[in-house]
Amino acid sequence: MIALATDYLVFQMATGESMPFSADAISDELMGEGDSSYDPELVGHAANAVFHYFKHELGYQTVTLGEFAAALEKVLDGLKLTRGSVERAKLVRESDLSAVARDCGVGGELVFFPRLREQLGLHLQTGCRVIRFAGLRSCVKQLSGARRWSVKCQLMQEQIVDYLRKCLGALAKGTEIALVIE
Numbered sequence: 001m002i003a004l005a006t007d008y009l010v011f012q013m014a015t016g017e018s019m020p021f022s023a024d025a026i027s028d029e030l031m032g033e034g035d036s037s038y039d040p041e042l043v044g045h046a047a048n049a050v051f052h053y054f055k056h057e058l059g060y061q062t063v064t065l066g067e068f069a070a071a072l073e074k075v076l077d078g079l080k081l082t083r084g085s086v087e088r089a090k091l092v093r094e095s096d097l098s099a100v101a102r103d104c105g106v107g108g109e110l111v112f113f114p115r116l117r118e119q120l121g122l123h124l125q126t127g128c129r130v131i132r133f134a135g136l137r138s139c140v141k142q143l144s145g146a147r148r149w150s151v152k153c154q155l156m157q158e159q160i161v162d163y164l165r166k167c168l169g170a171l172a173k174g175t176e177i178a179l180v181i182e
Contacts (some may be wrong), residue, residue, distance in 0.1 A: 009055055010062040013178075018062065023051035026068060046075045066180035069130040091130060092124040092150070097160070097181075100133035101142040111141055116160070117167045124171050131168075132180040136160065 008020040026047060046098045050071045054060045072157055075090045100119060106109040123131045141147070168179050 006094065007107065009060065009068075010147040011068065012062060037181065043072075043076070046072055050075055060080070062076070064180065064182070065178055066130060066132045066182070069178070070094070070132070071146050086160045090108045091128060092131070093126055093128040094130060094134060096135045097133050097139035098142060099158045101139040107156070113163060119169055120167050124168075124175075124177070128177070130178040130180060133164065136181055147177060151157075 007022050009026075010018050011021050011026065012018050023046060024047070050068060053071065054063050054068065069092045076091070078177060097116075100111055100115055104115060120131065136157060137149075139162065141149070141152050144150075144152050144156050146153050164181060168177060
């Protein structure tokens with residue numbers, strides 16, 4: 001195995017692939033092509049701080065893109081920056097899949113999938129760069145009525161992930177959005 005340079009972390013992407021990034025490269029990746037209301041230099045400094053936190057304080061060698069983006073958003077929100085009366089754009093939006101499944105009650109899958117599409121649409125309207133859906137495993141078990149993970153659960157998990165990807169493709173219309181499903 002090739003040793004990773006000290007100024008790099010391995011980032012797990014939503015697609016499942018892992019890529020090494022430096023703090024500067026990951027802030028560029030998250031900010032996109034200058035369409036953010038955050039100052040790029042400020043984001044660079046904040047990304048360096050978050051990078052240092054994961055790499056040196058927590059001792060991580062690998063981090064998910066969603067974890068890093070959420071930590072970076074907390075740092076930027078902590079600065080309470082505004083431009084005039086306009087609130088700065090959020091980088092990450094999150095939803096709990098198990099809460100969505102729980103709210104569906106006895107409607108199960110018939111109610112779950114339309115609500116999931118609605119939730120994704122609401123997140124896309126905010127102009128965020130990363131959408132994170134957490135609680136996939138417990139959501140799948142709730143919907144399938146299983147106590148233990150089974151083949152039926154695996155199929156349901158794949159169906160939910162595939163559905164979210166297709167909805168994102170249809171609703172995002174060419175916008176670059178990172179989708180994290182955990």
